[in-house]
Amino acid sequence: MTTACIGLGANLGDAEGTLRAAFAAIGALPGTALVAASPLYVTPAWGVEAQPDFINAAARVDTTLDAPALLAALLEIEHQFGRDRSREQRWGPRTLDLDLLLYGEAVIELPGLQVPHPRLHERAFALVPLADVAPELHIAGHGSVREAAFRIGHDAIRAL
Numbered sequence: 001m002t003t004a005c006i007g008l009g010a011n012l013g014d015a016e017g018t019l020r021a022a023f024a025a026i027g028a029l030p031g032t033a034l035v036a037a038s039p040l041y042v043t044p045a046w047g048v049e050a051q052p053d054f055i056n057a058a059a060r061v062d063t064t065l066d067a068p069a070l071l072a073a074l075l076e077i078e079h080q081f082g083r084d085r086s087r088e089q090r091w092g093p094r095t096l097d098l099d100l101l102l103y104g105e106a107v108i109e110l111p112g113l114q115v116p117h118p119r120l121h122e123r124a125f126a127l128v129p130l131a132d133v134a135p136e137l138h139i140a141g142h143g144s145v146r147e148a149a150f151r152i153g154h155d156a157i158r159a160l
Contacts, residue, residue: 001062005102005134007126008057012095015055025077031064038129040160051093058129067103071113074098107140116140121148128157
C-alpha cells in the first residue's frame, strides 16, 4: 500500500455536493481506501480570476494502484462528474478537478504526471486542506506539508 494525497476542487454547479460525492468515488476505487478527507474550503479563483470562487479539499488514501493507474482513475471520476478537459479554458471554471498531489515519497516525471504536483508548495488552496489530512508528509525539496502551508500563508481561504 502507498499513501497518496489528492487535491479536489470545483466551482460550477453544486460544488460542495460534488466534492462530497467525489470523496466517496475516490474511496470506492479498486485497491484504495479513503483514510482522511479534509474540511471544505472556499478559495478565490487562481489563474483566471473572473469566475466563481472554488470549493477545495484534500483526500488521503492508501492504495495498491500505481501512480499512473491512480491518475487515470481520478481522470475517469472527473469525467463521470461532467468534466471535459479538452473543451475547457486553462485555470477556468470546472465541475470537478482532481489532482494527484503526492504519491508516497515518490518523485515522478512522466508525460502527463508530475509528483509532487508542480507548484504545490506555492498554492495555499491545495496546501491548507492537505495540511488537514497529511501535515507530516514531505514535498520533495520543500519540507513537510505543514511547513509549506505555514510559509505560504492563507488569508484568502476560509473553511465552510
